[in-house]
Amino acid sequence: MPLVEVDDLSVSFKQYTKGFKHKEVKVIHNLSFSINAGEIVAVVGSSGSGKSLLAHAILGILPRNANVSGTIHYDGKELTPSLQEKLRGKELAFVPQSVNFLNPLMEVEKQVRGALKGKDSFKTQKEIFEKYNLSTDVEKLYPFQLSGGMARRILVSTAVINKAKFIIADEPTPGLDQTVVKEALSSFKAFADNGTAVMFITHDIQSALSVADKIAVFYAGTTVEVAPVEDFTGSGERLRHPYSKALWRALPQNEFRPIPGSQPKGDELPRGCLFAPRCDMTTTECLEHLPEKRVLRNGMVRCIHAT
Template sequence: MPILEVENLSISFNQYTAGLKRKNIQVISSLHVTLEAGEILAVVGASGSGKSLLAHAILGILPDNALVSGTIKYNGELLTPSTQASLRGKEIALIPQSTNYLDPLMRVGNQVRTSVQTGDATLAQRAVFKRLHLQQTVEKMYPFQLSGGMARRALLSTAIVSDAKVIIADEPTPGLDPVVMKEALNNFREFADNGCAVMLITHDIESALMIADKIAVFYAGTTVELAPVEDFTGNGEALRHPYSKALWRALPQNDFTPIPGSQPHPSDLPTGCLFAPRCTMATSACSEEQPDMRNIRNGMVRCMHAT
């Protein structure tokens, strides 16, 4: 049984426009993703595709004007606001994208120690700082005294010492030098090998390929493909969705071929398949309704033309 299951998740926001008219904007629709204990699932896609919103929905930290439907289960049990609050930071830990999540009024060492659930908190904090190449003097500093890379390592430290069963890492590597980035990625792999489940949200597909077991590709607020990491190779011929193939070929180390057009804004989504306006395989049927996710070649894809 997956440790984390997200089924048919949809998220919209109530916003007020000119003249105080209320408008509902759909930002995530029919999103599916599962996470197994002992595996790393990398979530990739363009900015605005819903990756961070998924993390916030799992943890129950969306803003008050968010409307959420669908189900999120942890160990087979439906997550409710109260269970999310009880699990947050304990069994489900977030490494947030923004370093502003650090408390500006608390010394960094103390912040990391608050995440330690068993054993000596000071020893655990100092051990993880050494592991991530943070000097012991850093524990006495406040967040404003840290560089961007140091702040990210401090956030990473809170997850490492938490003994969480699920770690959601939202863009954890920007600003890290290559040595520390490799250490951080190795930590995630070690978590998974010890039975933890890791969701790595990233733009850096190359880094994800180093440690991930599966990759979920997001586009315009939904999952378009879930594939084993081994499928991201060659010219992308093993991939199933046209967007996944185009995204892979657009990388500098591959063809470096740009994808025509741009991802649609949530307020102006096309009918039917969300990628159809940019897809060379699109037919008139693609604009009628959004395809369901289906199993193909040991993966899942949301495309009626995939084989």
């Protein structure tokens, strides 16, 4: 049984236009995702594809005006708002992409300890800082005084101090030098080796391939493919969805071939397959209905032409 299982999740927001007129903008729809204990699943896709919104939906930190349907289960139980609140910051941990998530007016040692209650919080915080090579001098610093590498390690510390069972890392590596990137990735690998499930949101497919077990490809608010990392090789011939193949071939280290067109906005979604307007395999059937997800070659895909 997956530790976290998302089934047909849809998220929309009411957007006002002229006067009191409004429209419903669906930013996530029919999205399915699952992850097992001890597994790293990398979530890739262009900006606006729903990666971070999925994370916020799992954690229960979507804006109040979000309309949500579908189900999310954690460890076999439906992840209700009350259960999300109970587990958030404990069993469910979040590593955000920006140091701006830290309180600029609080010393970093207090922010890390804040996630842990009890008399052992000082001892545990010091052990974690030592583990991540954060000296005692760092404890009294404020976020603006941290280097990029220090900030990343502080953010990871806030997530792991409660020994979380599920960690969401949202774009944890952009702007960092390669030494710090390797350090961050090795931390996530160590979490998984100890039984923690890690959802790694990233634009960097190459970094994802170095640590992940599976890659989930998002497009226009839904999952179009989930594939083992070993399928991302060569010219992408082992991949299932046309978008996954195009995304792989667009990388500079591969064919560096751009994808014509652009991802549709939430209020301009096509009726059928979301990738159909940009796909050279499109048929009449593709334009009529959103393809159902199906299991194919030890992966998942939403494409009627995938073989």
